[in-house]
Amino acid sequence: MKNFNTNNWILAGLLVSITFASALYFWKTPDSWESMDGFAAGNSRIQATAVDIATKSGGRIEEITAAEGEWVKAGQLLVKMDAEEIEADQHVSEANLHRVREGKRYAQAIVIQRESELTLAKKDLLRIQELVEGGSASKQLLDQHQARLYSSEAGLQAARVRVSEAQAAIEAAIAQVGKIKVRLKDSLLVSPRDGRVLYRLAEPGEILGIGGKVLTIIDLSDVYMTVFLPTQQANQVSIGADARIILDAFPDIAVPAKVSFISPRSQFTPRAVETRTEREKLMFRIKVKIDPELLKRYAEHVKTGVPGMVYVQLDPNIPWPDDLPPLLSLDETLE
Structure with a gap:
């Protein structure tokens, strides 16, 4: 009987230790402090401003000089229409x-x-x-x-x-x-900005109408992630607030960013909100933009669609948690 009680105490102690260790682990991970006061979090994907290269008047495509994935410069000739x-x-x-x-x-x-x-x-x-x-x-x-x-x-x-x-x-x-x-x-279609060709939507010899799309270019100097925050947190966010992005592809690095847009309108709710409970379900779109200089340094690694987490600092007086991955700098090399 004594041995049985002793074993029970030992087993109970192990369970308590495991539970404590697990709680400590999850408390130290980013998923735990996203609900802390002064911070908000949400999952999203990398997005970038997309520009369509389209015809101003209808005609036959004579030549396309850029392929998908190719880097192009502002003013570079991309498409030549039959003239x-x-x-x-x-x-x-x-x-x-x-x-x-x-x-x-x-x-x-x-x-x-x-x-x-x-x-x-x-x-x-x-x-x-x-x-x-x-x-x-x-x-x-x-x-x-x-x-x-x-x-x-x-x-x-x-x-x-x-x-x-x-x-x-x-x-x-x-x-x-x-x-x-x-x-x-106008028969010579040039790139309006620096970027990467995302899609090649037509081929030489095809006849397009007015506004026919030939290429889609993404501007990698304007890269952002969009998250949706509830009303209480959205009211605490300000334009220019610090944010951190942790991508699934680089979980050990936090990408610095800034809040660049806060939607003035709520989403995912009925048009007419009558009760307090319904008002609390309002979600606001928040846009977090990455520093263009940082994007220029790591342009080769920037890919749209990559998932990750966005963390927004609601209160600038509350410091970022120490367990957050180190910030990405201009001097680092991504592998």
Whole structure:
């Protein structure tokens, strides 16, 4: 009986020790302090701003210079659309511009001709007036030369109007040439920013409509994770608050981040919340962004979709737990 009681006490002591050790272990892991006052936590996946490379006008793809997973620079040529028809339109518009410019020169020459005719008409009228005063010419002849003067003046005015019309035609033709050049430029699709090609959605030879997507690029200078926090915690989060990201791929390193967005609207709840219990279920979207300089240093390791945990500091006066993995710095090397 004594031995039995002794064994029971030994077994009970072992169970207590195991329970205490287990509690101590879980208390020291990040999953335990996520519920501590001053901190909030949630699981999420790495996301990045995605940009679609799409056509501005419909056409056939002539060439794609980038493959999936390839790094591209801002301004780099990615896609070349077939521009044969546009180039033909350019030749037509340039020829039209040349024609209207020549038309202006012709109109200007007509103005010079009409000015000469008006000058001659004025001189003839003066001579006829002298002859009429001297009785050597009839009044009818004077009227004829007077009408000729008025006709010359009208002809000059009409010639000057044609010059103005020719100038307007030139400006319209120049605008048309510029429009064709814009279309030619739009046939060359370039990268709007540095990034990595995520998807190649079309291939050379395919015909796409207006806005047809060819490539999708992710901007790895804008990488973030999104978590949803309940109302009580969301009210304590501020823009710029410190955050830590622990990825499943690198569980021994904490990536420093900052809160960059707090949704002004709740989610996952009915539109009309009437009771206190329902109000407590409100969840707010929080966006935590990684430092762009850090992303630039480890760009080769950044991959969207990688799962992990996000920890947000609600109270800046409460220090981060000591058992948190060390922060990733610009000098470290990831393996």
